[in-house]
Amino acid sequence: MEGSMKLEIKPLWDEVERVREESASFLTSKGLEKDAVFSLSMVVGELVENSIKYGKQGDEKALVGISLDVSGGLVTVEVTNLVDDTAYAHLARLDRTIQWIRGFQDPFEAYVERMKEVARRQMEDKESGLGLVRIAYEGRAILDFFLDESEILNVSAVLNLE
């Protein structure tokens, strides 16, 4: 069954669980199997958390947009948010990380490598970087992103339902 869902939320941590639940019920209504619903809800949650973490702070208009589309055997999750100059360093890292993850035929390999990196953590602990790898490995989705001229960051995950 095909269809799409759109949501807009304030960039607040409390909203993440609600988005996850609404995504799960939308995907269930489209006839997706329980495992796919579970993993895609995780994907939505991870992307929304990232958008809150790296989105423009303190701007009333800086809403997070979430869209889910089920069509042509694909589920496409897109999460959008406003960013500013401070996010550019993060975007360069995001670009490298996504290309690195997608450089493995099996995302499990990226997961194993990232786990090694996590074990080699900084004394001053920073981010683990595991979220994106989980999207690829546990969510079985292909990640990508772009930044448009309105400085809206669009991060997407595409799952082939086969």
Place this chain on the structure above:
Amino acid sequence: MYEQSPPIDAQLVAGDQLIPVDTRLTSRYSLMVRFLNGNGFKDGAEFTDLLIRNQGKEIGLGPCRLICEPNIDGYAGRIVFLKEVYDLKRLVEENKVVRLQSSFLNVPLVLAHKKRVKREFKNYTSDLTYDLNVYKSLFDKLDEEYAEEAQSIRDSIQMAIINTEGVRFHRFLDDRLAELERMVKGFNRAEHESHGFYFRRQLWEIILTAPFMRRTNLKPRGYAGDSEMMSMIYENGYRGKSTFAKLMHKHPVGHPGAQAVRNRRKVIREMIRGVGDQRNPSGADPLKILSVACGPACEVQDIVQTAQDPGKYDFTLLDQDRNALQEAANGIDRVQRRLDGQVKVKYLNESVRTMLKTPNLPGKWGRFDFVYSMGLFDYLTPPVAAGVLGKLLKLLRPGGELVIGNFHVSNVSRYYMEYWLDWVLYYRTESDLKELLRGAPGDDVSVFFDETGVQMFLHVKRHESH
């Protein structure tokens, strides 16, 4: 090393006693130690912990032992670790706690991964590994037989072997690939992934012998399809340290997927020359061309062939990889020297994923007569591909043309690329590719293929009145 390395603020722990020491790096995994406050210890003395303070943080490196060495500058000897072994160089220089044994954390996970692999596939991989090792030892033995000959003699003997036994070996590889395809073509994506992972673990040593396979698997620039891989495909030759390595290198670069890459270079050359002849027959107004994710841009060297050509074209080459742009610049520099002319080229080092943020791109870069991207859309998912395509269309002049390459879903080299080369593309059908335009009006749109049928091109011709 320790004379140059800075002192590390540390304390050894023996029971409840804290012993202040001056330590310095002496090797990646050991420290020179000098006891302060007049303490002295015998060779083999053991300590329950070594506490070091680095960049404001204290960390315990665990049980360690003193190995006494001749007293130099007051240093008593080295401290080595008895349980956890840490990379002290990275700890001091990068502030990273790297346990030598950390890779073993994932052992149960990796071992369990093989449970997902079908018995038939394990048998296939095992037989293939055996067969390839037999071939490898035979070819290596032959290499040894004539190793004492002069270089020119060695080269001709090797070529004779390649032209006889090498041809038979390549047929063997063709047959095994056909068998692989029969076995995996019904798999879903998750099965392809786990079986591919298993396959490469089993064949890793063989894969590393071939320069092309090594590079596609290791991806030293962090992504597949870098300009060096493209150069290897264009060359389509024999590279490697042994006859076996050369044969393993040549086989994938001779496969239809690689042939399609060579073909698309010719297709683009012919199209650009055709558009140039049509739109700019006198060569007075240079044809403005944009190549997106240009790589080594070897096709530019193919296009600019005669002394008149440099003035006919105005190229803009965009790539995320500075090395690729440098290689493109080196190639164009050779053309300039050969023709004794100046080719107009602008180099842009940018990722397409962030390029879209630039407002008024036509105002910044100008508009183009011909925009093309050969090997980029194979990596872009639909939302990003559609965004990039929309932006590129805005860069076309009226009457301008845009050509986008994408490997077709029917790529006969697909399983070779995925299983052997760890090289995964975003494949599309004709309609998938057209759908990316999202109904852009006022343009002539068509899809065509190269001779192999692997390389698909989306061709958009903007109307003159647009």
